Amino acid sequence: MLRLTPNRLTLLRIVLLPLPCFLLFGGPESKLTALGLGSLLGLTDYLDGRMARRIGSSRLGALLDPVADKIFVGVTYLLLYRLGYLPYVLVFPLLLREILVSGLRGIQPEGLRVRRLARFKTALQMGGAGMIILAGFLPVFPGRLIMEMVAGGVLILTWISAWPYLRRGVPALGSFPGGWGNFSLTVIPPVVLLGLFPMSGTFWPLVLVLLGGSFLSGLLLSFRRPAKVLNG
Numbered sequence: 001m002l003r004l005t006p007n008r009l010t011l012l013r014i015v016l017l018p019l020p021c022f023l024l025f026g027g028p029e030s031k032l033t034a035l036g037l038g039s040l041l042g043l044t045d046y047l048d049g050r051m052a053r054r055i056g057s058s059r060l061g062a063l064l065d066p067v068a069d070k071i072f073v074g075v076t077y078l079l080l081y082r083l084g085y086l087p088y089v090l091v092f093p094l095l096l097r098e099i100l101v102s103g104l105r106g107i108q109p110e111g112l113r114v115r116r117l118a119r120f121k122t123a124l125q126m127g128g129a130g131m132i133i134l135a136g137f138l139p140v141f142p143g144r145l146i147m148e149m150v151a152g153g154v155l156i157l158t159w160i161s162a163w164p165y166l167r168r169g170v171p172a173l174g175s176f177p178g179g180w181g182n183f184s185l186t187v188i189p190p191v192v193l194l195g196l197f198p199m200s201g202t203f204w205p206l207v208l209v210l211l212g213g214s215f216l217s218g219l220l221l222s223f224r225r226p227a228k229v230l231n232g
Contacts (some may be wrong), residue, residue, distance in 0.1 A: 009048035037132040090151045103187040104169040121161040128154040190214035
């Protein structure tokens with residue numbers, strides 16, 4: 001019997017993510033199924049965190065977990081925009097925060113621990129996406145109002161949780177060899193992809209894959225550096 005570990009739960013969250021994403025493009029029953037599957041995948045984030053605190057986690061697992069969360073959140077909110085649930089003016093800054101924090105993690109994966117707020121932020125992002133999907137079953141009013149209010153609240157907390165990273169991480173970039181250059185190389189490509197997403201037309205799935213790959217490339221950069229892990 002395959003033994004569940006924090007690393008395997010995290011990988012499961014990434015590998016199975018396309019299934020609820022595909023179901024979101026179906027009818028009401030498919031959307032509810034997608035919501036249920038997405039909730040189960042979100043629950044794996046809680047479970048692997050509990051398991052990691054109880055039995056410990058490898059360095060790869062500790063780095064992979066927040067990356068998996070960012071891929072999950074990024075893909076979900078871009079699909080919510082694609083399906084017409086949210087305007088891009090709310091989605092873009094939310095995902096911009098995730099890209100900036102991932103860039104900082106790649107250069108200096110130590111210190112800057114805001115674990116409790118970061119975990120709450122991620123839970124709110126995932127739960128907020130579910131609330132937005134449910135609001136889609138309501139009439140245009142109040143459904144649209146609920147969607148944008150939930151997304152606005154998620155966006156505000158997302159940036160509040162980013163402040164300690166930016167306040168301490170950005171000034172410290174100059175103390176790392178090639179810090180600003182590596183940070184730019186890590187951040188600029190995904191930001192460009194994010195900006196191009198509304199104009200991607202039928203190529204939007206490719207943009208999603210490339211954005212996910214950009215988060216994973218940041219993970220590889222972090223893993224090469226002997227350091228403690230940022231949680232956020």
